Amino acid sequence: MAEPLAPAASHDHDHKPHGWRRWVYATNHKDIGTMYLVFACTMFFIGGFMAMLIRLELFKPGLQFFDPQFFNSMTTMHALIMIFGAVMPAWTGLANWMIPMQIGAPDMALPRLNNFSFWILPFAFTLLLSSLFVPGGAPAGGWTMYPPLVLQTGASFPMLIFSIHLMGASSILGAINVIVTIVNMRTPGMTLLRMPLFVWTWLITAYLLIAVMPVLAGAVTMLLTDHFFGTTFFTAAGGGDPVMFQHIFWFFGHPEVYILILPAFGIISEVIPTFSRKPLFGYEAMVYAVASIAFLSFIVWAHHMFTVGMPLAAQLFFMLSTMLIAVPTGVKVFNWTATMWKGSLSFEPPMLFALAFLFLFTIGGFSGLMLAIVPADYQYQDTYFVVAHFHYVLVPGAVFGIMAGVYYWLPKWIGRMYDLKLATWHFWLSAIFVNVLFFPQHFLGLAGMPRRIPDYAVQFTDWNMVSSIGAFGFGLAQLLFPYIIWKCVRSGERVGKKAWEGAHGLEWELPSPPPYHSWTTPPSDAVIARGAEH
């Protein structure tokens, strides 16, 4: 357990540089958190623009606007940008902003490392995006980078591999910082089981990151040597095994899904009690459920590749272990619902996004159970049903979780309240259009429409048109988001330290906006106890 901070140490970084130096040399957790969030928002719009191009092409059958190679580049780049450039940095931004404030620490444990792990990202994504302009175009073999297809990538191949190494390095360094901060910097009295759920989910996420990002790095290093140095790790002609890549990739890939969603569980566990004006139901059960989900994520990877062929025993194992994830997830959904039971509910934007998360993420989870069933998966594999499934998990799941978090803590960060009416509009437009966009894709998949194709048979036209209209509506609705933040910064009504009447937690004991260094004097035990009323 951490000792109280010595006064001299707490002022180590208590200078506030101005101009560009404040950002380039930033070591303050709030400044770095802001940079992560701005970066993630930028990438969200770039990746979103690519999604619009994909849906534009798919509005009608036949090739309308793009050649198939460019279409495949768009699906590949959209996924890479949204996963590594938008959702993951958004979580790291929220972690940077909130973890020190929630555990009573003045900053992250390793501020310079924090700066370094952020500034790697713009270089990684500039490199990745610039591959759009090299001969042969951007990578087009899918974000899963399966060999031998990915080994046919042109000049952009080393750019892809190097940018993934950089993203991985950034994530690992960020995860180290989060773990070290939570383990060593908690204020006295902030025991593990007093920590807010957002801190808990991030602690577990950070362990997942350290366990699996090096695995991805190893896999892409072997792709690189296969491509340039004559090795044959994954080349059958030289005695290698392409299926081995799939095993290694999904050993990373499935925990990665939980890396994208676990912090959302933390945020929903903060938002629902606040707007239900009740403590979270089953706090400890929630912690154990998150830990169980994280553990199970390591033993389910082969459900992504049932169709490559594997022994019956392996199929049964991976099917049953996947289904087992429904148990801790069910515990969480039950506890969120039980928290609301007989609560004094109100429906401000963070709560609306949290409720939509609850309903729509459950749809994504349920279609995941369907995909876990081996014989059914043989039918669903590589169809739009899979696309619908993971988008339900990642958009109304991870993205709505981020929206809930930003709308929840924005008044704390800025010291001003945003336009609640406009944010409610943002919510309803997003919630309606996200379903118009993704729900029809279940029907398309069940009818047999394959994923990652720019053209399709005419019987799929109607639902593709509906889906594309949903995409354009969803995309346009997101433009409200930066406008709401800009308006809040410029002219929002000032708020006190507790922007939401039902909020608990150490962050709400600080002024709004919080001082440059949050807890230079550790909070008293009474304050910690008040904040820990889960």
Place this chain on the structure above:
Amino acid sequence: MQPHTSTAPAAPSAEDPRRRRIRRSALLLALIAAALYVGFIVMTVVRGWQ
């Protein structure tokens, strides 16, 4: 974590064990990450030889 703008003496000794713990745990986590990176490559090499 050195002061940039102050000539104040070094942080009191109460801070030192924590600094050591921070450095040690960060290095340990970095080593685990490096071991996983190398380990998975070695595992694939070994499997290729079999």
